Amino acid sequence: MHCPFCRHPDTRVIDSRSTEDGAAIRRRRTCPECGRRFTTQETVLLMVSKRSGVTEPFSRDKVVAGVRRACQGRPVSEDSLAQLGQRVEEAIRAKGAAEIPSNEVGLAILGPLRELDEVAYLRFASVYRGFESLADFEAEIEQLKVERESNRTPGDPRADRKVQGATDSASKGEKGES
Ligand SMILES: [Zn+2]
Numbered sequence: 001m002h003c004p005f006c007r008h009p010d011t012r013v014i015d016s017r018s019t020e021d022g023a024a025i026r027r028r029r030t031c032p033e034c035g036r037r038f039t040t041q042e043t044v045l046l047m048v049s050k051r052s053g054v055t056e057p058f059s060r061d062k063v064v065a066g067v068r069r070a071c072q073g074r075p076v077s078e079d080s081l082a083q084l085g086q087r088v089e090e091a092i093r094a095k096g097a098a099e100i101p102s103n104e105v106g107l108a109i110l111g112p113l114r115e116l117d118e119v120a121y122l123r124f125a126s127v128y129r130g131f132e133s134l135a136d137f138e139a140e141i142e143q144l145k146v147e148r149e150s151n152r153t154p155g156d157p158r159a160d161r162k163v164q165g166a167t168d169s170a171s172k173g174e175k176g177e178s
Helices: 060-070 078-094 102-116 118-128 134-149 157-164 169-177
Strands: 012-018 024-030 037-043 047-049 055-057 099-101
Touching: 047 102, 060 078, 060 102, 060 118, 078 102, 099 102, 102 118, 118 134
Parallel strands: 047 099
Antiparallel strands: 012 024, 024 037, 047 055
8 A cells, every 4th residue: 555645655554453343454554765654444345236236335425316316405404414324324334244235225214314304205215115106105104194293212312302492491490590
């Protein structure tokens, strides 16, 4: 590997250790030419296998591009898209597999996208799950309503965060001081 500072074509490894979770190896390297040090990280390259049998490296950018398309015209920020991409990648990497079928990537997108924007979720789900009729949409919308009314998952920190902006009761208890 060449030196990222002076482009010297050869560098020397001075230390090698696994990360805490064991998912990667970090190597401390030094350049014999300029003497500077840097760190590299070695991880398993996560591959996605398509139905055609072709495999390609997992791409968070591709995930985000697909979701961005579904979010067209919706009030969804680039920040939210980036966060969703990160969540999807983390969920997939947490499975610990070196190769996953492409439909699992789609599945991993559905949950976070539903929290982000229900309309975009319906668009994405309609393509991804191949909705064929109005009844498919109606069933999915019914499901969304039911889950919204059952007040989301208790203990989900995301649910709490959403409520924060609307609450003003938090400060009421501390007014007795003046
Ligand atoms: Zn160098």
